[in-house]
Amino acid sequence: MRCLVVVMTLVASTVLVHGQHWTPPRTPWGDPDIQGYWPGVAMLGVPLERPASLGDKATLTDEEFAQLPEKRRLTNANDAFFGESRDHWRDYGKPQRQTSLLVDPPNGRFPQLTAEGAKRTAAIPNEARGPLNGPANVGPQGRCISRGAFGSMMPIGNSSGNQIIQAPGLVVIRNEMIHEARVVYLDGRPHVGAAIDEYMGDSRGRWQGQTLVIETTNFKEGGGVNRAFSRHARMTERFTRIDERTLRYEVTVDDPQTWSKPWTVTFPLEQDPSYYIFEFACHEGNYWSMRSMLGGARLEDK
Numbered sequence: 001m002r003c004l005v006v007v008m009t010l011v012a013s014t015v016l017v018h019g020q021h022w023t024p025p026r027t028p029w030g031d032p033d034i035q036g037y038w039p040g041v042a043m044l045g046v047p048l049e050r051p052a053s054l055g056d057k058a059t060l061t062d063e064e065f066a067q068l069p070e071k072r073r074l075t076n077a078n079d080a081f082f083g084e085s086r087d088h089w090r091d092y093g094k095p096q097r098q099t100s101l102l103v104d105p106p107n108g109r110f111p112q113l114t115a116e117g118a119k120r121t122a123a124i125p126n127e128a129r130g131p132l133n134g135p136a137n138v139g140p141q142g143r144c145i146s147r148g149a150f151g152s153m154m155p156i157g158n159s160s161g162n163q164i165i166q167a168p169g170l171v172v173i174r175n176e177m178i179h180e181a182r183v184v185y186l187d188g189r190p191h192v193g194a195a196i197d198e199y200m201g202d203s204r205g206r207w208q209g210q211t212l213v214i215e216t217t218n219f220k221e222g223g224g225v226n227r228a229f230s231r232h233a234r235m236t237e238r239f240t241r242i243d244e245r246t247l248r249y250e251v252t253v254d255d256p257q258t259w260s261k262p263w264t265v266t267f268p269l270e271q272d273p274s275y276y277i278f279e280f281a282c283h284e285g286n287y288w289s290m291r292s293m294l295g296g297a298r299l300e301d302k
Contacts, residue, residue: 105263
């Protein structure tokens with residue numbers, strides 16, 4: 001990923017960074033140590049999809065970078081994916097040359113939806129799109145149920161913390177927004193049966209050199225928060241610690257019932273030992289907010 005300006009080569013257990021060899025730490029039981037707080041705040045100025053006007057330009061030139069607006073961020077219609085659009089809700093992160101989190105296809109935009117995928121996407125409840133006639137018209141994120149395994153790893157305008165905890169045979173990934181926690185087993189056990197589906201899916205992991213590879217299946221149809229995964233979607237994540245403070249995150253979604261081809265998102269996460277995940281005090285159902293949303297819609301009806 002060019003935006004990292006990092007040359008990375010695996011030589012035994014050594015990583016080459018900026019021309020110097022760096023030895024990644026290991027846990028007492030011998031696995032690569034990727035534990036810690038890895039908030040996504042720094043990437044908040046990078047949209048999920050690239051503005052169409054930038055074509056295949058994955059990174060900005062020095063001149064283009066200098067001409068970014070004051071908040072040093074790109075904006076487009078997909079910006080709403082990251083959270084509240086009002087400035088007082090948001091942290092805009094650090095200036096970035098990366099033009100989109102989505103890096104494959106090369107144009108940084110989602111592949112074409114299949115006919116089935118387009119139908120499923122249109123049917124996803126969306127409180128911003130309406131109508132707001134009842135709780136069923138509000139999506140799972142708005143109801144504080146889940147952002148899905150994909151959505152939970154994406155930067156968002158507030159509560160964008162991630163924590164990784166390791167123990168022999170398993171890894172736990174905590175996401176601050178909607179208090180998610182995935183327990184990922186590394187002991188080779190199979191996925192749960194096809195009859196079980198979940199917003200966060202069912203995750204199994206393995207080490208591939210210095211990289212933690214996580215395969216997630218068994219998604220609830222329509223889950224993924226604004227991305228209408230089918231029950232047959234497969235999500236492959238790769239976590240690679242490339243220096244003391246940087247974790248490269250990559251995720252590929254392969255769902256032929258929804259998109260014409262697989263797509264990949266990748267971006268760096270910066271470790272912040274001072275970060276702390278606070279309670280995300282929004283209970284499942286989001287009762288008080290639900291009353292406000294539905295009550296406001298009734299006032300608009302009048």
